[in-house]
Amino acid sequence: MSNDVQITFDCADPAALAAFWAEVLDYERQAPPEGFDTWEAALAAFGVPESEWNSRDAIVPKDGDGPRLFFQQVPEGKTAKNRVHLDIRVVPGLEGDERMAALEAEADRLGALGATRAYRVDPAPPMEVGFLTMHDPEGNEFCLD
Incomplete structure (x- = not known):
């Protein structure tokens, strides 16, 4: 099933x-x-x-x-960090500066729609490829990955 x-x-x-x-x-x-x-x-x-x-x-x-x-x-507003969030996979396969530039461009597009930036994590091989954490218009966290 x-x-x-x-x-x-x-x-x-x-x-x-x-x-x-x-x-x-x-x-x-x-x-x-x-x-x-x-x-x-x-x-x-x-x-x-x-x-x-x-x-x-x-x-x-x-x-x-x-x-x-x-x-x-719902009547109550958001009060704490999400325990689950969405990762928006906008640049699979890209690495380094090219990856981060593409993520920044998407962050700018989403900012025009009402998203806000929380923070950026730069690439740190071999474990970290880099991502941006954002908030939607109601404060829910999501990542651009």
Whole structure:
């Protein structure tokens, strides 16, 4: 038996955080249920109060290969370091200065989308190839690797 994986984010603004991660991962918002052109139309038809329309959201890989990311609104903010985080593998195979330059370029792109830089770890062979740790717009850590 094969298990599907979904990654869930607790957050304050599911729509905004889903849009951020869709850009990071080249994902798309999950399509509304069959028979509806938009999620808003579906939620209205289901009787969900408009005040709850941004209580959850989901994005999926455009090509269908990868986990679904689910975003759920919670009342509390983030208070501690993540115990699990995503590593975004943007430069597999690159090494040294070329690798770090490509990671810096991606960090700049994501910064324009609302990410912030936490710190940089430079290459230190043989164990460390170098990476950047970032925060998404709600403070969740992730690495550019």
